[in-house]
Amino acid sequence: xxxxxxxxxxxxxxxxxxxxxxxxxxxxxxxxxxxxxxxxxxxxxxxxxxxxxxxxxxxxxxxxxxxxxxxx
Amino acid sequence: xxxxxxxxxxxxxxxxxxxxxxxxxxxxxxxxxxxxxxxxxxxxxxxxxxxxxxxxxxxxxxxxxxxxxxxxxxxxxxxxxxxxxxxxxxxxxxxxxxxxxxxxxxxxxxxxxxxxxxxxxxxxxxxxxxxxxxxxxxxxxxxxxxxx
Numbered sequence: 721x722x723x724x725x726x727x728x729x730x731x732x733x734x735x736x737x738x739x740x741x742x743x744x745x746x747x748x749x750x751x752x753x754x755x756x757x758x759x760x761x762x763x764x765x766x767x768x769x770x771x772x773x774x775x776x777x778x779x780x781x782x783x784x785x786x787x788x789x790x791x792x
Numbered sequence: 793x794x795x796x797x798x799x800x801x802x803x804x805x806x807x808x809x810x811x812x813x814x815x816x817x818x819x820x821x822x823x824x825x826x827x828x829x830x831x832x833x834x835x836x837x838x839x840x841x842x843x844x845x846x847x848x849x850x851x852x853x854x855x856x857x858x859x860x861x862x863x864x865x866x867x868x869x870x871x872x873x874x875x876x877x878x879x880x881x882x883x884x885x886x887x888x889x890x891x892x893x894x895x896x897x898x899x900x901x902x903x904x905x906x907x908x909x910x911x912x913x914x915x916x917x918x919x920x921x922x923x924x925x926x927x928x929x930x931x932x933x934x935x936x937x938x939x940x
Contacts, residue, residue: 728871732878736886760883764875768868 730785731771733792735763741784746770749777 721729735742742763743755751770752758758766770777785792 724867724871725874728874729878731871732875733882735875735879736882760879761876764872764879768872768875 730792731764731767734781734785734788735760735767737791738784738788739763742767742781745777745780745784749774749780751777 739758739760740755743752743758746752746763746766747755749770751774752766767781771781
């Protein structure tokens with residue numbers, strides 16, 4: 721598994737397990753402005769957008785993953 | 793080796809060839825194989841060793857490596873597609889587990905009701921026994937008194 725696949729796995733599992741938390745993080749960091757009715761695809765898009773465009777979101781996302789690594 | 797969980801076998805999801813040796817319960821990719829037949833579908837799916845592997849590498853490093861590949865639009869699309877697929881599989885796994893839990897709860901409720909029913913019958917039988925003894929006593933008393 722290369723790094724690309726590792727990241728896709730982490731993002732996919734985090735979206736599956738923590739959709740509400742991710743929605744909150746995306747809103748908090750200004751990646752999206754409304755987390756209501758976010759579907760899986762929208763969350764995945766938002767996470768990748770956040771990871772590539774927001775250092776704050778990247779830190780928050782890393783913290784979320786690290787603190788829940790047992791489940792991911 | 794036990795049969796991998798076909799629903800959530802991550803090795804079905806990735807074409808892995810790097811030989812890094814990521815290990816999955818219920819399936820394997822790379823060079824290391826660890827399987828287990830126990831545990832729930834969700835457990836098999838989510839409790840893989842991806843997390844442990846990335847901890848040892850550093851999640852930040854994994855993220856940075858992955859993000860570095862964003863440069864290619866195709867790479868980004870591939871990652872999104874893969875993440876989407878994994879997320880949907882995970883949600884399906886959760887839904888299956890929720891349904892199993894719901895069914896188990898229904899079973900427990902049924903068993904509980906049956907238990908309560910059995911307790912109620914026991915009390916009924918004891919009550920009938922007591923009434924029978926009392927009636928019998930009254931009859932014996934009446935007969936004895938009449939014969940005197």
